[in-house]
Amino acid sequence: MPTAHATALTVDHVASLYARPLLDLVHEAARVHREHHDPRNVQCASLLSVKTGACPEDCSYCPQSAHHTTSVEREALMDVADVTSEARAAKERGADRFCLGAAWRGIRDGEGFDQLLDMVREVKSLGLQTCVTAGMLDAGQAERLREAGLDYYNHNLDTSREFYDEIITTRTYDDRLETLRTVRDAGLSVCCGGILGMGESSDDRIALLHTLATLDPAPESVPLNALIPVEGTPLENRPRLPWDELVRAVATARILMPQSRVRLSAGRDALSDEAQALCFLAGANSIFLGDTLLTAANPGPNKDAALLAKLGLRFEAEASRDDRDDR
């Protein structure tokens, strides 16, 4: 049964939030954030591309699509032992979640999937939260992932239904919604968000936020990516998203999905400290930690540690250690 909140939410309501004077919107989002979360904590996830490039999908933003010629080199599925040592290193840097990304259209049963399941088991046994993003999957595969110790499955809606066809033609918006339903039905937590700055209008951003917030229940994690325009992709010349649009989207997401983690995801490499500070104030409470996302640049752990320290924020993994020490 859909909840009252999910069914009652209209696009007009989302649009009216999104259009509020920026600082009023941030103020309201900060209030909601403080009501539901410890505002000092920033959850840190680390990403690893376990199978890179040569993807059959034609997502126009993605450097890993076989339809575009980029500097990304194709790499076969990684060894489980190498993945485990990367995960251990990420934990030492302060990550509490480790996300395995595979440039697949979807999961196929067989050796590769068995290997991915082993990776999940190993990462889980290090005491990290686990996340996988590997495209479409069926109910049996979702179930096996859960049994292997998977906590989250990431699958993004990317944009509004209306703008979607301008970005991807090899699978549909309904395919994406169906995958999300399969993930949810298997009892996995959902990580689902989108990309801003691909040339979409504010109405598209509003529609994306409305769709995310009316998934029932709302995703536990909402990654908001600012497009990284990668050379060789059809979106290579898109201008970077203006910072205030990102702040607006973060704040609106926080108000609409008060309990969720809102992750300031790709594109932080081009954001100033000040813009990121506003995003944290507006309710972002998760980032990707590390020098690289899947293939593209990220600020890196030292820069992030310095930024969080400056803002009086802390890695959530450290917060739980501090709280234990206080007892």
Ligand code: SAM
């Ligand atoms: N193949 C799987 C899929 O599409 O679900 C998983 C990997 S895919 C690279 C994961 C997500 O990365 C995409 O859904 C997209 O939101 C994000 N992404 C890819 N390229 C990006 C870029 N250039 N800028 C921002 N986000 C990007």
Ligand code: DTB
């Ligand atoms: C998400 O929403 N963003 C991450 C993660 N989920 C898998 C990926 C960002 C990828 C940016 C481009 C790259 O590194 O290739």
Ligand code: SF4
């Ligand atoms: Fe493939 Fe995912 Fe990139 Fe699309 S976003 S081309 S599905 S790796």
